[in-house]
Amino acid sequence: MAAPFDLSDDSVVVVIGTGAGGGVLANELAQKGVSVVALEAGGRYLPDDYINDEWESFGQLAWLDKRTTSGDWRVAKDFSGLPAWIVKAVGGTTTHWAGASLRFQAHEFKTKTTYGDVQGANLLDWPIDLAEMEPWYEKAEAKLGVTRTGDRVGLPGNNNFKVFEAGAKKLGYKDVHTGRMAINSADYDDRLACQQTGFCFQGCKWGAKWSAAYTDIPRGEATGNLEVREHAHVLKIEHDESGKVIGVVYADKDGNQHMQRARIVCVAGNSIESPRLLLNSASNMFPDGLANSSGQVGRNYMRHMTGSVYAVFDKPVKMWRGTTMAGIIQDESRHDPSRGFVGGYEMETLALGLPFMAAFLDPGGWGREFTTALDAYENMAGMWLVGEDMPQETNRITLNHDALDQYGLPAPNVHFDDHPNDIAMRDHAYKQGMAVYEAVGATRTFPTPPYPSTHNLGTNRMSEKARDGVVNRWGQTHDIANLFISDGSQFTTGAAENPTLTIVALAIRQADHIAGEMSKGNL
Amino acid sequence: METILDRRSMSRRDLLTGSLAFGAAFVVGPGFVAATDAAWAMEVKALKPETMATLIQMARDIYPHDHVADEYYAAAVKGYDNADQAEMIESGVAALNAAAQGKGHSSYTGAGWERDRVDLLRAMEGSSFFQMIRGGLVTGLYNQKAVWPLFGYEGESYSQGGYIDRGFDDINWI
Numbered sequence A: 001m002a003a004p005f006d007l008s009d010d011s012v013v014v015v016i017g018t019g020a021g022g023g024v025l026a027n028e029l030a031q032k033g034v035s036v037v038a039l040e041a042g043g044r045y046l047p048d049d050y051i052n053d054e055w056e057s058f059g060q061l062a063w064l065d066k067r068t069t070s071g072d073w074r075v076a077k078d079f080s081g082l083p084a085w086i087v088k089a090v091g092g093t094t095t096h097w098a099g100a101s102l103r104f105q106a107h108e109f110k111t112k113t114t115y116g117d118v119q120g121a122n123l124l125d126w127p128i129d130l131a132e133m134e135p136w137y138e139k140a141e142a143k144l145g146v147t148r149t150g151d152r153v154g155l156p157g158n159n160n161f162k163v164f165e166a167g168a169k170k171l172g173y174k175d176v177h178t179g180r181m182a183i184n185s186a187d188y189d190d191r192l193a194c195q196q197t198g199f200c201f202q203g204c205k206w207g208a209k210w211s212a213a214y215t216d217i218p219r220g221e222a223t224g225n226l227e228v229r230e231h232a233h234v235l236k237i238e239h240d241e242s243g244k245v246i247g248v249v250y251a252d253k254d255g256n257q258h259m260q261r262a263r264i265v266c267v268a269g270n271s272i273e274s275p276r277l278l279l280n281s282a283s284n285m286f287p288d289g290l291a292n293s294s295g296q297v298g299r300n301y302m303r304h305m306t307g308s309v310y311a312v313f314d315k316p317v318k319m320w321r322g323t324t325m326a327g328i329i330q331d332e333s334r335h336d337p338s339r340g341f342v343g344g345y346e347m348e349t350l351a352l353g354l355p356f357m358a359a360f361l362d363p364g365g366w367g368r369e370f371t372t373a374l375d376a377y378e379n380m381a382g383m384w385l386v387g388e389d390m391p392q393e394t395n396r397i398t399l400n401h402d403a404l405d406q407y408g409l410p411a412p413n414v415h416f417d418d419h420p421n422d423i424a425m426r427d428h429a430y431k432q433g434m435a436v437y438e439a440v441g442a443t444r445t446f447p448t449p450p451y452p453s454t455h456n457l458g459t460n461r462m463s464e465k466a467r468d469g470v471v472n473r474w475g476q477t478h479d480i481a482n483l484f485i486s487d488g489s490q491f492t493t494g495a496a497e498n499p500t501l502t503i504v505a506l507a508i509r510q511a512d513h514i515a516g517e518m519s520k521g522n523l
Numbered sequence B: 001m002e003t004i005l006d007r008r009s010m011s012r013r014d015l016l017t018g019s020l021a022f023g024a025a026f027v028v029g030p031g032f033v034a035a036t037d038a039a040w041a042m043e044v045k046a047l048k049p050e051t052m053a054t055l056i057q058m059a060r061d062i063y064p065h066d067h068v069a070d071e072y073y074a075a076a077v078k079g080y081d082n083a084d085q086a087e088m089i090e091s092g093v094a095a096l097n098a099a100a101q102g103k104g105h106s107s108y109t110g111a112g113w114e115r116d117r118v119d120l121l122r123a124m125e126g127s128s129f130f131q132m133i134r135g136g137l138v139t140g141l142y143n144q145k146a147v148w149p150l151f152g153y154e155g156e157s158y159s160q161g162g163y164i165d166r167g168f169d170d171i172n173w174i
Ligand SMILES: Cc1cc2nc3c(=O)[nH]c(=O)nc-3n(C[C@H](O)[C@H](O)[C@H](O)COP(=O)(O)OP(=O)(O)OC[C@H]3O[C@@H](n4cnc5c(N)ncnc54)[C@H](O)[C@@H]3O)c2cc1C
Pocket: A016, A017, A018, A019, A020, A021, A022, A039, A040, A041, A042, A063, A085, A086, A087, A088, A089, A090, A091, A092, A093, A094, A096, A097, A098, A099, A100, A101, A201, A232, A233, A234, A235, A268, A269, A270, A271, A273, A274, A277, A325, A453, A454, A455, A456, A486, A487, A488, A489, A498, A499, A500, A501, A503
């Protein structure tokens, strides 16, 4: 079954990371008969292993290697060592994700053209557009079993959704439903329908939510063309004197280092580790890091404009029951500069358990203002706000030579300053979110600050011209033909929508391209 | 509850003989802190019992929930009773008491109104001692499974089949 490949086998495609991008790419390549070695820093956890307990699950799955922060974002103060909430495990952050799966809107591939010059923003049009992506979105939706796409029906609304929907309708919002979710509303693709357990963020123990961990990965392995090596942490990508990459150095579980040869290397370690790996792979030939002739590796880090609104009512809601995020208002996702900002945002239901609510409602808060909010936990409803943030060159991942990880390598520093457009959008979104709940009788509302980044994007961005970005329309680096980027770091801009459907669609498309070029002998 | 001494080995009378009233809620005696009604008691090894009682009061003043009993706050700070941290905790509490005396109270717990104690805490909010205690409570208090039902939170649900047949959409007032 799972194919074991030799370290010296230089015919394999090496995929680094097995999340939304890497896990899907590895399987899609394997399905096409390509030999793949996927190297994953984390271990393997399956539905039986997932834990219905917020902190325990976090301890089991989260990426907790050394990271540092800077910039004016509140996360740098509240969670200075934890800029992002990302998973280290086979399947990557698709174990934690909530499953909201939305296509980009057409104009979001063309923000430079649509928004014009926005001061301080490094906007750029994607070299691809919605029409080109549509067939890939369709394949991605079928793979993930996204509700309200194809012939898949929507999920039933839970308590949190009912409050949200009633408020939205009172306010006059029209585009309100239980979301397009990669969560089964009926049995689909050998996976059960959602049992409304309410621990979507902790790994779905029923397998009702799509995760690469128990779909793409084992299916790829079943072809005999894919070997997933877990606890294999890639430290460096090596190249030859012609500038082509020839393999990667990784540390195994015991810290022993190995070199895996490769015909092609695809980097999918999420938007902090992927640029960090390119930077840590600097050599005499590439002193600024691999694929960095543009100087854009690590830059334009985006995390979405985010925030939450929680509200307390005079009667119970019990928002934690049922799907964590199956509810959406899409009316604000349009581009309408009359609101005082470019781009748009989505409003999505969100529930946290008591332990996470205590940590995230108002980080650092204490005293009765804080505790009376938690006293009303049972009567709380909640939503998440997620919108397009502006790419800024100075928001970036750099190597922090004063902070080393467990392998002695410089840790990534994540620098982020909010752009005025992000702030204007967040203020608008808070106001609208609070209005939704006030419309149905909220006695108190809480405009809650952003959590550590769950959406990490843009640090190896896609561009038409080599000088503007790191990869071309296929995710292939402009500088090195056999080096690809296969995760959300390819994003030229972030759009208002949750990113994973687009990451998956791009990975399916990239697999098609790579397999085609290999068989033509071009790669 | 783990923090609580076995009540069979320590009778109410044992507890209350040789112990001193400490603030409104606690009594302290050699090597222990207890509730004035002896509903619970906690053994203290590395810290002075008075220091532990002060920490418990401080925990409540930082995250006051009137429907959550002291024993949960005691459980949340019990971990500081160790030789490694004792000196730091003793000096943090000593500073808190000194600040209280500067405001005319006998000690921190001697300040009768929550408002007065909270003022003292606000004044030291930036200190690493305060931030350590507050930060530790976020998980120390709210991640105690025994506390969850007091807030209505139901915790794990997989073993009960989720909420599909147990009220995921049972709201009746909207
Ligand atoms: C709580 C939460 C909820 C979310 N909800 C949604 C949602 O509803 N909708 C949505 O669209 N998105 C959601 N997301 C975001 C989504 O999970 C990510 O966008 C997506 O998983 C990113 O895919 P990726 O391939 O870029 O990285 P990941 O999925 O994070 O995978 C990266 C993998 O690479 C591995 N790796 C990193 N560095 C190395 C290395 N050097 N060597 C070997 N392996 C390495 C990591 O261990 C990890 O397994 C959510 C995220 C979180 C945390």
